[in-house]
Amino acid sequence: MGKLILVVEDQEDNRRILRDLLTSSGFEVVEAVNGIEGVRLAEKLIPDLILMDIQLPGIDGYEATRQIKAKANLASIPIIVVTSYALSGDDKKAYDAGCDEYVAKPFSPRKLLAKVRNFLS
């Protein structure tokens, strides 16, 4: 049984790339298409790691990260923010919200995979 990774991403192509990348490496992937669903699934499934987009319908990635990190049973789940907000200051905002890692889009699937493995090893 591989580790469970929750991908919160509204863009289908990006979701698919992440799914293909991760499943091909032996991870189990659950997908959420918005922030609210992301928080709900995190509570329900308690994944081993979460990949979080920032620009999401409903509540954004920052807010979703805050809500997940605020729950005691979920606080230890590593969250990697994957975002196209790639200007200076954006990373700080993400870390302030409580994320553990920050990756700017467009990301290199190879490098992202290395980071995921790093967290789950």
Add this chain to the structure above:
Amino acid sequence: MRILDTTGAVKQLIKPHSVSGRFSIAFIGVVTLILFVYAGIAIWIDNSRINKDLEQRLERALHLSTISLPTPLWNLDNHIVDDFIEALFLDESMVFAEVTWGEKVISKRVREEYSQFEFSSLNNPSLFLSTISDILYEGNKVGKIRLSISRETVKREMIKGILQTICLTIFIIVAITITSLVITKKYITAPLLKLQDSASSIATGNLDTFIDKSSHSEIGILAQQFDKMRESLQSLFLEVSEKKSKIEEYSRNLEQKVDQRTHELAQSVDELQALGEVSRVVSSTLDLNKVLTSILHHAVQLSDTKGGTVFEFEESEQVFVPRIYYGLSSAIAKKLERSVLRIGDKTAIGQAGQQKAPVQISDLEIESEYPLPYVLEDGFRALLAVPLMRQDRLIGGLVVMRKYAGNFSDRTVGLLQTFAAQSALTIYNAQLFKQIEEKSSQLELADKHKSEFLANMSHELRTPLNAILGYTELILDEIYGDIPEKIKKPLERLEKNGRHLLNLINDVLDLSKIEAGRLTLSLDDYSLRELVNTVLISVEGLAEEKGIKLSATIDMDLPIGKADQQRIGQVLLNLLGNAIKFTDEGEVGIEVSTTNSAFLVSVLDTGLGLSVEDKQIIFKEFHQVDGSSTRERGGTGLGLSIAKKIVEMHGGTIWADSRSEGGAIFSFSIPICVEQQVES
């Protein structure tokens, strides 16, 4: 007191200090002295003559006795002796006579007043002259006679003589004195006094004083000379007073001129102050109403009028619209607002607008064609209107009103023209400013739209690009299964082009953010040494691929600095990346040092180098040394432009130069500690 009075009177008569007084005193003194000496001598001579006479008389009496008496004595005829003695006493001086015979007194007579005297006492020679003699008859002594004559009588006579002499002397003195005084007074004192009076009168300024020159004496001559002097004084005085009056007139004129000039100057100062005030208002506010109110206020005050209006000219309607009032009642202002003032009307402003020149109405009462009766009703009599022109275009008018009839001076007209020019300029500036403001807000909006559009576009472009690059990488990594060798190369080209597109988009986004002022530096402590090393590691591969040697010279004691580490890293990456890109063989080096509290970073290569033109445009957007090389060498043409902006935001400078040994050198310096972002 009387003595004093007398002395006073004498003093008055003979003024001891006056010339005549002194003369009189001297004259009288000398005469008196001479008279007294003469009198003394006369008395002395008289006295000795009388004494001699007395002695002679006594001698004669005795001689007479010695002749006459012997016979009677001899005959003892005593009567005759008595008679003889009696006869001797006819001489008044004779006071004692005695004829004796032995002890016997034959005859004796003593003058009554001297009866108490004894003969012995008559011996006193100061009072009496006595003699004694024997009387002989044919040689026989027949008696003795004693005779005494009193000097008293003689003395009395002498005193009488002396008194006479004294009286005479005094009389003469008095006579001489009076004569002298009269003469002195008449011929010296009086003319001198007259002359003195004249002199006093002249001294008090009365140069017309009459001077008596009738006398032919020295005083007369003196008077003549004196009169000549008076005349020349008079003519001199006349001349002087003429000159004086001329000078006075000149000085009066001068005073008037000074007054006038002072007045003019004060007016000029007022005007300058007013213009200064207006200029101040013009430059301190863009509120058109405020400026025009200030101008009108000063125009009314300096033109000595009671009220005024600034009109704006509506070109489309060809009418004047009142805009600002000063010193006018609200009633008249309302009426003015309701009136339609067309150009060419018989109003002052209508005429001034038509003639494009100042127009004045000097008396509304006789101006039958004037169409605004309420102006006169409100008490205004004279108007002055000046058009507001801007480059031959009528833009308004300035009107001042006065409550009394009469022409406005040229000065006032000129002054008002100055204010009109100022008003015109203000209105024009305000219009211009409004246009500029509109344009600039339009531009600002357009710029904002542009920036937003760029930011949005970049973001939207990146999303699909992310998918393209992601899938390509996954395919190349054979996530979806093995890929034929034939497809691998095109896929790699696809990825490379995709990355180039991504860089372009990233740079455009950066630049648009910087230009929109929305890029904020996150300033923090950093180690430039570590940063340089990190960047070097990331470009190592690229250099290795091209076979270029990479070297770094970093000062050992580089301090910890403060900056946006990520952005400085971006600059370093850009410069090193460029250097490697444009160098085909040789080496690329980076040198880091500190100078004057700034970091100095230089990136040197052995590439193509830069021309003079290159140096000028290299930091501009979309410029590379050679347009055609953009695609060949990769890069977006925005990197240096962004690097320049980042360095400048840090308060630093960036520059490029050619190296004499070939190749280029790109340098930048930033403060070691950047405390504040510099806004462009």
